[in-house]
Amino acid sequence: MSREFSSTGEAHHIVAYVQRSKITDWKRLMDPGPGKAFPFVYGSRDSNVFAEYAKEGAVLWVIGATPDDRPPSLVAKLHVIGRVDDPSGKTYSVPPSVLRAFRKERKNKKPFKYIAVGHPKHSRFYGYNNASRALLSLVLKWVYEPRTLSGELPCSRGTCAWKPSYATPLNRPALVVSDPKPLEDLDRAAAHSIFISWKRHDNWERRKSIRELAYALADEGLFAWLDLFAFPPSIALRTKLDPNAELIERLLRYGYERCKSLLALETANYGKKGIKGNWTEKEWTGKLDGDKPPCPPPFRAVYRFDSSAISADLVQKHDCLMSDMEWSDVAKVIREEMDARVPLPD
Secondary structure (H helix, E strand, O other): OOOOOOOOOOOOEEEEEEOHHHHHHHHHHOOOOOOOOOOEEEEEOOOOHHHHHOOOOOEEEEEEOOOOOOOOEEEEEEEEEEEOOOOOOOOOOOOHHHHHHHHOOEOOEOOOOEEEEEOOOOOEEOOEOOOHHHHHOOOEEOOOOOEOOOOOOOOOOOOOOOOHHHHHHHHOOEEEOOOOHHHHHHHHHOOOEEEEEEOHHHHHHHHHHHHHHHHHHHHOOOEEEOHHHHOOOOOOOOOOOOOOHHHHHHHHHHHHHOOOEEEEEEOOOOOOOEOOEOHHHHHHHOOOOOOOOOOOOOEEEEEEOOOOHHHHHHOOOOOEEEOOOOHHHHHHHHHHHHHHHOOOOO
């Protein structure tokens, strides 16, 4: 039995994909340098959907894979203001260094043929989230007949359980031919973003567990800003030995400034100065920029693994203290607090 789907008739919405191993490289390509706003640029070699529809007025939703066969995550949204395919054409104020990076041939792959530019103020990155329900609610079109990722009815009328095989078609850009509301609802839910502050030295053996904490938060509809996901496959690349440390710091600051809550994973060295400053203290107090007044997230929670005089003194003015709990229960507590404190935008 065949089914017909109709387009919304408004702005074109496109779902594109970035490999997990390339997310950090993609963000590095867009780096304009210290003190400058990030340009939002996405390159593709797709001559079908992307070439035809990723133009001024379109909305590009960039999806990224996650480890452990988890559902994909919404990585970024670009409100497209134009294309910079032609080296001699309009640049939309994208720095020349960024354009050169996207037009460069690398690792035996041809340069991107089609390059879309997002509006610098209306485009954004996201913390780690679970995009499965939104994706399974869409009807998508590649070249042939439109269909859902599951091959069944959309999530609202059919399955919402994610399978890793559903992600395979996302390797190529797809046009959304159903109502894009599931993606727009996911975008609004990003108001419930939480920054996870942790001390790498104390938690190296807990990396897998901390990743599972982010999974639990995402499954509760929250967006978790955690460097393990923001910069895969890097792990807290904030040391003097890291040539990209400044970029990582700028991107983490970008996420921090958009979070309405913070979850500190308290350990004995939380709040103690490390190789490159005292990042956990800065994150807890909101003193990320020495030239601006402290501006911590309005809700700050603590999960206590261990404690010391320094860490306990730092986090004493918390809004919630937890310990010896399953991550799923921690996520439920955070979700309830966020629902009460931070209304989602209309």
